[in-house]
């Protein structure tokens with residue numbers, strides 16, 4: 438089937454679920470999210486040449502209208518939701534650390550960031566998503582406001598326009614959770630006054646604000662910034678009031694730190710998975726056992742990892758392409774990103790193997806790439822999303838089934854989730870690694886989803902395979918017939 442037709446077919450199916458407001462966690466579990474830095478994704482004028490010096494940390498001109506004009510690009514890759522930058526008005530200054538093009542320096546909850554467009558543009562974006570059966574996730578900064586200089590101008594803040602709504606200033610001691618929650622991020626150039634979320638008036642204001650925001654714009658889900666800096670019970674209370682799926686950020690690779698948050702919120706970003714997968718797969722010396730150990734720990738300790746956001750890149754971390762340009766490794770990480778436990782989240786530009794390292798270099802203007810679809814990862818993500826969407830729609834136990842990970846050798850792992858068997862190596866492109874995959878039915882025919890090649894198990898249900906760096910995704914051919922993928 439032609440890719441455009443697959444998209445149409447899926448849009449029709451997803452729209453059955455997509456039309457209602459207030460999407461639940463279960464609704465989101467079936468989705469695949471494309472994360473956008475609004476200022477850097479697409480401009481209203483459709484320019485492919487407008488300059489953007491990432492290092493300068495200035496607004497580059499991306500807009501909500503620009504996103505509308507490029508929804509085909511996103512949907513053609515099989516994504517069924519987008520997550521956009523915070524929408525609200527930011528501090529107005531050009532600081533020593535640049536402009537708040539990222540949206541994480543809020544000043545006024547009740548006004549929009551006019552750099553991204555008008556309120557009508559935002560409404561049109563949400564309507565455009567919904568008419569395609571796609572969800573929209575809003576990024577919300579609860580922890581802090583922002584002001585230029587060491588002493589905040591509290592009067593500029595709306596609605597928390599007085600010092601009494603904030604904790605007194607102190608630098609964060611990252612080894613002390615009370616300090617993480619009460620003290621201030623930021624520095625002498627941009628201060629990030631820490632909102633006193635223990636104050637019931639503040640919590641009540643946040644709840645009412647989010648209820649009205651979700652209702653007014655028909656928001657489908659929330660991404661909650663900096664949850665590590667807010668008491669768990671408070672993030673929980675606020676996200677429950679909003680009554681849509683919420684995914685929280687706690688930037689830590691330790692399951693013991695992350696899992697307890699899920700007792701309060703629907704899901705978190707799966708940072709341990711991302712960190713360990715990166716370490717394991719960007720080089721042939723990566724330790725696959727360490728990766729599998731942590732993945733199993735997440736499954737055992739967290740309430741439900743299938744409601745986590747499974748990601749490999751974001752606006753805060755160096756892109757995978759800054760660690761390796763080996764396309765076989767990047768494809769293997771794409772498979773882990775889309776087909777394992779959790780809701781896939783792909784950071785804009787990851788599909789083009791962009792190479793930006795730390796913030797701000799990882800926030801490239803995508804228009805300068807021409808949205809080229811000739812990078813190998815575009816067909817890879819398209820096929821992986823199409824396959825996952827097919828599994829969701831065909832009603833087989835997949836998204837709610839936990840994956841089982843097996844270390845086959847120091848360079849090969851096997852992942853089984855439902856009837857999907859994934860074989861991955863960290864040996865790198867063109868390195869031949871022979872391995873045997875077993876446990877299939879006698880003589881069973883299997884499709885390799887990324888190439889549509891067919892393999893057959895022997896009498897003992899075993900398949901001999903010769904990996905050449907690329908991932909393999911195996912699925913029984915008999916179940917694949919109606920997929921329109923292979």
Ligand SMILES: *[C@@H]1O[C@H](CO)[C@@H](O)[C@H](O)[C@H]1NC(C)=O
Nearest residue numbers: 528529530531584585586590
């Ligand atoms: C930031 O910009 C606002 C509005 O233009 C201005 O009133 C304020 O003085 C500026 N702050 C600093 C520290 O320059």
Ligand SMILES: *[C@@H]1O[C@H](CO)[C@@H](O)[C@H](O)[C@H]1NC(C)=O
Nearest residue numbers: 607610613614615616619620
């Ligand atoms: C942790 O931080 C809080 C808030 O800054 C402080 O009051 C407390 O003394 C610190 N505890 C320790 C053990 O340092």
Ligand SMILES: *[C@@H]1O[C@H](CO)[C@@H](O)[C@H](O)[C@H]1NC(C)=O
Nearest residue numbers: 806807808809810811812813
């Ligand atoms: C992708 O297309 C662009 C032009 O659209 C071209 O410059 C580039 O060389 C192509 N890359 C590959 C890998 O084919």
Ligand SMILES: *[C@@H]1O[C@H](CO)[C@@H](O)[C@H](O)[C@H]1NC(C)=O
Nearest residue numbers: 722723724725726727847848
């Ligand atoms: C991986 O790390 C573990 C310790 O966490 C160690 O026992 C094991 O030998 C390492 N494996 C490889 C292949 O280096």
